[in-house]
Amino acid sequence: MSAFRDQDPRIHGIQTKIRVVPDFPREGIMFQDITTLLLDPKAFKDTIDLFVERYKGKNISVVAGIEARGFIFGPPIALAIGAKFVPLRKPKKLPGEVIKEEYVLEYGSDCLEMHVGAVSAGERALVVDDLIATGGTLRAAMNLLERAGAEVVECACVIELPDLKGRERLNGKPLYVLVESH
Amino acid sequence: MFAAENGLKGDPRLQGISEAIRVVPGFPKPGIMFQDITPLFLDHKVFKDTVDIFVDRYRDMGISVVAGVEARGFMFGPSIALAIGAKFVPLRKPGKLPASVISEQYVLEYGTDCLEMHVGAVQPGERALVIDDLIATGGTLSAAIRLLERMGAEVVECACVIGLPEVKGQCRLRGKPLYILVEPRDIDCCQGM
Numbered sequence: 001m002s003a004f005r006d007q008d009p010r011i012h013g014i015q016t017k018i019r020v021v022p023d024f025p026r027e028g029i030m031f032q033d034i035t036t037l038l039l040d041p042k043a044f045k046d047t048i049d050l051f052v053e054r055y056k057g058k059n060i061s062v063v064a065g066i067e068a069r070g071f072i073f074g075p076p077i078a079l080a081i082g083a084k085f086v087p088l089r090k091p092k093k094l095p096g097e098v099i100k101e102e103y104v105l106e107y108g109s110d111c112l113e114m115h116v117g118a119v120s121a122g123e124r125a126l127v128v129d130d131l132i133a134t135g136g137t138l139r140a141a142m143n144l145l146e147r148a149g150a151e152v153v154e155c156a157c158v159i160e161l162p163d164l165k166g167r168e169r170l171n172g173k174p175l176y177v178l179v180e181s182h
Numbered sequence: 183m184f185a186a187e188n189g190l191k192g193d194p195r196l197q198g199i200s201e202a203i204r205v206v207p208g209f210p211k212p213g214i215m216f217q218d219i220t221p222l223f224l225d226h227k228v229f230k231d232t233v234d235i236f237v238d239r240y241r242d243m244g245i246s247v248v249a250g251v252e253a254r255g256f257m258f259g260p261s262i263a264l265a266i267g268a269k270f271v272p273l274r275k276p277g278k279l280p281a282s283v284i285s286e287q288y289v290l291e292y293g294t295d296c297l298e299m300h301v302g303a304v305q306p307g308e309r310a311l312v313i314d315d316l317i318a319t320g321g322t323l324s325a326a327i328r329l330l331e332r333m334g335a336e337v338v339e340c341a342c343v344i345g346l347p348e349v350k351g352q353c354r355l356r357g358k359p360l361y362i363l364v365e366p367r368d369i370d371c372c373q374g375m
Binding site: 035039040068076084 | 223257269279281
């Protein structure tokens with residue numbers, strides 16, 4: 001579901017603050033840069049508020065954020081809804097015992113890790129990242145949480161690139177985004 | 183300077199914060215006692231207390247920029263920025279920020295590393311706070327200060343949750359005040375997650 005379709009008046013302000021940078025990280029890619037959104041306190045607050053309004057009171061006890069831009073949006077949401085924040089990180093960044101989930105990239109593969117014991121069986125979890133493209137990273141994140149026995153309630157992103165059909169790769173779990181970019 | 187010496191002596195929130203830190207020996211290499219702050223985020227009350235302490239300190243200082251050092255500074259900085267009405271500026275490892283950047287190199291134990299900030303993220307005259315989870319030698323935070331000053335911002339203070347022994351007794355970094363919540367934990371007194 002997209003908040004864009006709900007036409008919340010805050011969405012337009014958020015969308016205009018996202019900067020598109022052509023040819024980053026490679027030629028042909030139109031990179032969706034959220035750092036300009038973070039420079040506008042009102043637009044950043046509106047972004048967080050939209051997520052908090054959706055998830056408060058839904059008995060969500062875990063907000064998992066994907067390194068690194070998920071670390072910017074996840075903790076403020078977790079704080080506001082009374083949940084814990086769990087960072088999902090690239091390999092070898094988390095100290096101590098971790099579980100790992102590999103996922104496929106355009107060329108090769110990558111890996112996401114979560115601390116053992118961060119999440120308990122039966123907890124209701126949200127996965128947060130700035131953007132969903134192909135959905136590979138989000139699916140790896142969901143797999144980590146489910147392997148630990150948590151229930152993934154929804155994936156939440158600021159931006160969706162619908163043409164890449166990531167929404168279809170989330171094992172049937174719902175996706176909530178604020179803006180779409182084609 | 184430590185929070186306990188600066189108005190928060192005996193504040194029970196500091197004990198909760200200290201106890202939330204997990205020591206992991208031998209990470210990332212043998213001989214290092216790594217101060218892991220991730221358990222702090224697993225306890226909503228302790229996480230909220232941490233942010234509240236920083237927000238109470240900075241809300242009336244006219245700060246318009248909170249700059250967080252990648253990646254653990256991203257976990258604290260935005261919540262503080264939101265609460266005090268400031269912008270959040272991520273300071274990142276090379277090649278991560280997509281648009282035009284300025285770079286600042288800094289020295290590691292072996293070799294050097296580099297921190298980057300987007301051009302135009304801060305304006306001259308803005309008052310800035312730098313946030314990271316931990317300060318050790320101060321190399322990374324010094325690079326952060328230099329980036330902000332090169333863009334004409336005034337760094338009001340550097341704030342960290344944990345301060346390693348190297349900084350004990352030092353109240354300033356590149357002439358800028360330091361504000362630190364707790365000292366590192368010893369392996370003996372900490373519990374697992």
